[in-house]
Amino acid sequence: MRKIINWLSNFFTFEKRFKIVFLNEFPKKLKDKTIYIEGDIKNGDYWYSKFFCPCGCGDILTLNLMNDTPPSWNLNLDSNSSHFSFHPSIRRKIKCKSHFWIIKSQIVWCKD
Ligand SMILES: [Zn+2]
Numbered sequence: 001m002r003k004i005i006n007w008l009s010n011f012f013t014f015e016k017r018f019k020i021v022f023l024n025e026f027p028k029k030l031k032d033k034t035i036y037i038e039g040d041i042k043n044g045d046y047w048y049s050k051f052f053c054p055c056g057c058g059d060i061l062t063l064n065l066m067n068d069t070p071p072s073w074n075l076n077l078d079s080n081s082s083h084f085s086f087h088p089s090i091r092r093k094i095k096c097k098s099h100f101w102i103i104k105s106q107i108v109w110c111k112d
Pocket of ligand 1: 053054058059
């Protein structure tokens, strides 16, 4: 029975959007399609973000969210829709060389 419920909930939530999880410390194992934010969450102070590269290469990407040390990214939370975006785009200079934006909890690939 539980299997059926899981299957149904997976079916209905099947979409490209990423989940976002706020933590005081990154977990040892990361889940796919989940963006982890580490920081002083209570005070809205975000330090780093970690997640699996969306291209599927299996690498874990780490973004610096502290604006005093470049390069850094801004995390924008939309309180109305509960979606989130990162600015600027994320470009890997090594390995898979993925280049994408995260806009409204979705990956938007750059063609270059
Ligand atoms: Zn990749």
